[in-house]
Amino acid sequence: MEVRNVSLEAVAVEKNQYPKSNLPEVSFVGRSNVGKSSLINTMINRKSLARTSKTPGKTRTINFYNVEDLLYFVDLPGYGYAKISRSESEKWGAMIESYLKGREQLKAIILLVDIRHEPSANDKMMYEWLKHYNHPFIVVATKADKISRGRRDKHYSVIRKALGLKRDDVLIGFSSEAKDGKDMLWEVIEEMSGL
16 A cells, blocks of 8 residues: 555544544554554654654553554554553553454454564463454564574564464564565555455
């Protein structure tokens, strides 16, 4: 998809703040600092619409980006950030779960993991949660440019094994720097969203 028009349409912490729209939604989940905002910016051809930071835990709300009046990209707070209080972590968890469980417009979930590391316990828990609730999802291995092309298959194998991905589960390598995986991810998003 060629993206020219995109805007941050809603910033939410509660359901009544979600957009009143029937457009399909694609949400992005993953641990803090895995590259969700960078991936979203790359997908929508922007440098900094989704705020990025080297400091984990920057996204603390559910951010709805209207893409071409065709669909929403939904940026969720990262999980697993150790420097927040337990009560704050539980609040984020409840906010994320409420959105993922109750949003009819949600057509696909993109689970982001860092290609350089074996998926964390939180990544595994999120994967199991998605399977349990039968949500359509794909896994994206971010920061692929940090690994040489010749070694990426080995890292994909580690991710597949750690998460217990089935043969037909989609795993895409992605680099915000080199834009690797962007076209393939758009194809999958368009198909899952019915565009």
